[in-house]
Amino acid sequence: xxxxxxxxxxxxxxxxxxxxxxxxxxxxxxxxxxxxxxxxxxxxxxxxxxxxxxxxxxxxxxxxxxxxxxxxxxxxxxxxxxxxxxxxxxxxxxxxxxxxxxxxxxxxxxxxxxxxxxxxxxxxxxxxxxxxxxxxxxxxxxxxxxxxxxxxxxxxxxxxxxxxxxxxxxxxxxxxxxxxxxxxxxxxxxxxxxxxxxxxxxxxxxxxxxxxxxxxxxxxxxxxxxxxxxxxxxxxxxxxxxxxxxxxxxxxxxxxxxxxxxxxxxxxxxxxxxxxxxxxxxxxxxxxxxxxxx
Numbered sequence: 001x002x003x004x005x006x007x008x009x010x011x012x013x014x015x016x017x018x019x020x021x022x023x024x025x026x027x028x029x030x031x032x033x034x035x036x037x038x039x040x041x042x043x044x045x046x047x048x049x050x051x052x053x054x055x056x057x058x059x060x061x062x063x064x065x066x067x068x069x070x071x072x073x074x075x076x077x078x079x080x081x082x083x084x085x086x087x088x089x090x091x092x093x094x095x096x097x098x099x100x101x102x103x104x105x106x107x108x109x110x111x112x113x114x115x116x117x118x119x120x121x122x123x124x125x126x127x128x129x130x131x132x133x134x135x136x137x138x139x140x141x142x143x144x145x146x147x148x149x150x151x152x153x154x155x156x157x158x159x160x161x162x163x164x165x166x167x168x169x170x171x172x173x174x175x176x177x178x179x180x181x182x183x184x185x186x187x188x189x190x191x192x193x194x195x196x197x198x199x200x201x202x203x204x205x206x207x208x209x210x211x212x213x214x215x216x217x218x219x220x221x222x223x224x225x226x227x228x229x230x231x232x233x234x235x236x237x238x239x240x241x242x243x244x245x246x247x248x249x250x251x252x253x254x255x256x257x258x259x260x261x262x263x264x265x266x267x268x269x270x271x272x273x274x275x276x277x278x279x280x281x282x283x284x285x286x287x288x289x290x291x292x293x294x
Contacts, residue, residue: 006242006243006267006268006269007045007046007047007264007267008046008047008048009242009247009248009249009250009267010045010047010049010242010249010250010252010263010264010267011047011049011050011051011074011191011249011250011251011252012038012042012047012049012050012051012251012252012254012260013051013193013251013252013253013254014050014051014052014056014059014063014253014254015053015056015059015253016029016030016253016254016255017029017030017035017052017056017059017062017063017254018056018057018058018059018060018062019056019057019059029057030254030255030256032062032065032066034256034257035062035063035066036066037257038254038257038260039066039068041257041260041261041264042071042260043070045264047264048071048072049071049072049074049107049191049249049251050063050068050071050072050073050074051074051075051164051191051193051251052073052074052075052076052101053075053076053079053110053112054075054076054077054078054079054093054096054097054112055076055078055079055112060075060097060100060101061100063100063101064099064100064101064102064103065102067102068101068103069101069102069103072107073101073103073106073107074106074107074108074109074110074142074162074164074191075097075101075106075108075109075110076109076110076111076112076142076144077090077093077094077109077110077111077112077113077125078093078112079112079113080113081116082116082121082125085124086116086121086124086125086128087124087125087127087128088128089125089128090124090125090128090129090132091128091132094109094128094129094132094137094138097109098137104137105136105137105138105139106137106138106139107139107140108138108139108140108141108142108161108162109129109132109138109140109141109142110142110143110144110162110164111125111129111141111142111143111144112144114143114144114145114150114154115150117143117154117158118150118153118154118157122157122158126141126158129141139161140161140162140189141158141159141160141161141162142160142161142162142163142164142191143160143162143163143164144164144165145163145164145165146166146287146289147173148173148174148177148179151163151165151179155186160188161188161189162188162189162190162191163183163188163189163190163191164191164192164193164251165179165190165191165192165193166192166193166194166286166287167192167193167194167195167241167244167247167250168194168195168196168197168201168237168240168241168286169201169222169236169237169240169272169274169277170197170201170218170222170277170278170279170280170282170285170286171194171197171279171280171286172274172278172280173280173286176278176280180244180246180247181246183246184246189248189249190246190247190248190249191247191248191249191250191251192241192247192249192250192251193251194288195237195238195241195250195251195252196234196237196238197285197286197288198288200212201222201233201237202232202233202234202237205219205220205223211291211294212285212294215279215282215285218277218279218282218285221276221277222277225274225276225277231270234262234266235266235268235270236270236272238250238252238263238266238267239266239267239268239269239270240270240272240274242267242268242269243269243270243271243272
C-alpha cells in the first residue's frame with residue numbers, strides 16, 4: 001500500500017470549524033484564514049472528503065462562505081427530534097444545509113441520531129432521503145452509529161450507502177464482530193471517527209483528566225506500547241486506522257493547520273497486533289457520550 005493512497009483516505013472532520021472541541025484541543029475554534037489554508041493543503045494532497053453537521057455550530061455557514069463546492073461534502077440531519085411530519089422535516093433540513101453550504105448537491109446525508117430512524121417516523125425519514133437521492137441532490141444515504149446493535153437493526157430495515165462509525169486501538173468492536181467485512185460485502189462505504197478517542201489517546205500521562213484514572217493500567221500499557229515501537233501515540237493511532245483495508249475514509253477532526261500538515265506527513269502504513277490494548281467492553285471509556293457520567 002503506497003503512501004499517496006493513504007493520504008487519500010483522510011477525511012476532514014470540521015467540528016473545530018464551529019466549536020472548541022476535544023479533550024486535547026488547546027487551540028479552540030479555527031480562524032477563517034486557517035480554514036482557507038486547510039482547504040489549500042487538502043486540494044494539493046487530493047483530500048476530498050469533508051465531514052460536517054447541522055449540530056456543529058456555524059460550521060456549515062463558514063464552509064459555504066469559504067467555498068468548498070469542489071469537495072465531497074458529507075453532512076448530517078439535525079440531531080434533535082424530528083417534527084411530526086418527518087418527511088417535511090427532512091426536506092427542510094436538506095435544503096437548509098444546501099443553502100448554508102452554498103452547493104446544489106452533497107455527497108452524503110447522515111441520519112445523526114439513529115433512534116429516530118428506528119422509531120415510528122423512520123420510514124418517512126428514509127423515504128425523504130431516498131427521494132433526494134433519486135433527484136441527484138444526495139449521492140449517498142448515511143448513518144452515524146455508536147453501537148453494532150443499532151447498525152444491525154438499521155441494516156435489516158433500510159438500504160444504507162455509507163456508515164460513519166467509531167474505530168480506534170481501544171475500540172475494536174467492529175473488528176471483533178467482523179462488521180467491517182460485512183459492510184464491505186454489502187457494498188457500503190465505511191468512514192471512521194474517534195481515531196484518537198477525542199484526543200484522550202494522545203495525551204501525556206500528566207495531562208489525563210482524573211475521571212479516567214480507573215483505566216490507568218490500560219493507559220500505562222498503551223504508553224509502553226508506544227515506547228516499544230519508538231513511535232508517537234499520534235502516529236500509531238493514525239496509521240492503525242489508515243492501514244485498515246476495509247476503511248474507505250478516516251475522518252479526523254482538524255485543530256490547526258500545523259496538525260493537518262502533521263497528519264498528512266504521518267499518513268503511512270503500519271502492521272500492528274493490538275489485541276492486548278482491546279478495551280471494547282469498556283463502553284464508558286470508548287464511548288465519549290458516556291464521559292459526562294464519569
